[in-house]
Amino acid sequence: MKKKLFALLMAGVMVLSLAACGGDKKTDEPANTDAPGTEEPATTEAECPLNLGYDVETGTEAHGPYWDEWSDMTDEELYEKAKEEAAAGADTINVYATSSKMLKVVDKWNETYPELKLEVSDLDSDEVLSKAQIENETGNITADVLQTKDVNGNVFFEYYSQGIIEPFYPRDICSHIDEENLTFSYPLYASQAFWYYNTEAFPDGQPITSWWQIIEKNEDGSQKYRLYTKEIGQETAYLSLFASFINYSDEMAQSYKDVYGEDLEYTYDASQFPFEVPENNAGVEYLWRFSQAKMTFIGDGDELVLAVHNSTADDPALALASAGKIGNRDESGYNIAWCTNLTPYNALLNVESMFAVAGCDNPAGARLFIRFVTGGADGKSGGLKPFSKEGNWMLRDDVEDDWNPEKLADLGARANDLDAIYWNYPNVQDMWTLWLNQNPNM
Incomplete structure (x- = not known):
């Protein structure tokens, strides 16, 4: 409860501080005199430490791009x-x-x-x-x-x-x-993480088209792919990606139905947590199922893709690693490639x-x-x-x-929605940690 209360308090503080700051966000549009909150801003820009705070012309929280006196200098x-x-x-x-x-x-x-x-x-x-x-x-x-x-x-x-x-x-x-x-x-630039597969084991192309297939099981109940990744709970970018799946749960549910032709069954227990967990959320269900999969955690990205290179068609592996590790394909002759355009989306842009x-x-x-x-x-x-x-x-x-x-x-990634992820992130981290500790395979 303390964590949830803290998050709610922080949200209130942010709203108040944003509403109090009358930033000088210059636009090419005429001022909207009908917008709420534009009549008498409480402070001037000089009094407010948050330059990226509140747009007095539109009465909304200001995100980028943000124009100021520096923006047009050559x-x-x-x-x-x-x-x-x-x-x-x-x-x-x-x-x-x-x-x-x-x-x-x-x-x-x-x-x-x-x-x-x-x-x-x-x-x-x-x-x-x-x-x-x-x-x-x-x-x-x-x-x-x-x-x-x-x-x-x-x-x-x-x-x-x-x-x-x-x-x-x-x-x-x-x-x-x-x-x-x-x-x-x-x-400056963007990067992303990919699931890597072995091109020799799968000469016809990537074996998966959805995130759900990564944790798929064979008819006998065994896991279809050996999974290699860095420890999700210690990787902010990966936890943020899982948090985004919770935010876009409808898309996760649709991806499951598109692959398997039936609605997703929800099996997670939300009562284990001292904060509110949404019911029947496909992103939460994915987090739960993924946390119970058999995985090998490796901290070094080069070793992650090496594990994929060493895998075979009879014992296939997938590894989640940064896009730049594809360089091992040319430098070291690894049989690796990216899995792209996974549904509902491939990754978040970092x-x-x-x-x-x-x-x-x-x-x-x-x-x-x-x-x-x-x-x-x-x-x-x-x-x-x-x-x-x-x-x-x-x-x-x-x-x-x-x-x-x-x-x-062409790769299927999407821009990061930090507005949504920031408030959700601490709870997702707690959910992952608790559920991973319950994993009988780890």
């Missing part, structure tokens, strides 16, 4: 301002990044902007956020830019609200990105995003770097090159990611 204008910042003593633009590939951007940056020193710190995702939070709390802000991903809403709902980061959406570049991929952050740090010493330099690393005005700055590998998709429509064998739109 590379040249930002460069001049960044040089002024450097001359005033802020001589280093500091980037906290979760990808080691960000280090490979430095040389191209120095070649393009020799007067601006760049320092990249390669950290894990927890370090990126915790260091930025500590710096904000102590007033000793070092970071100018953060690069990380938000798969369960933690960054969007907590770090914006604390005034640790602030959005930056360059309008010209955003015109080349689908708006659904701008809702919660400004993207978007690596760029954030400006609130109160940093180099606000112009930070935004110049964000533009640079995401391709610049024409997509040809060179900043994207280190991230251009198979399994990463650029979300700009003017950048051709010909290193991937298939287009992102």
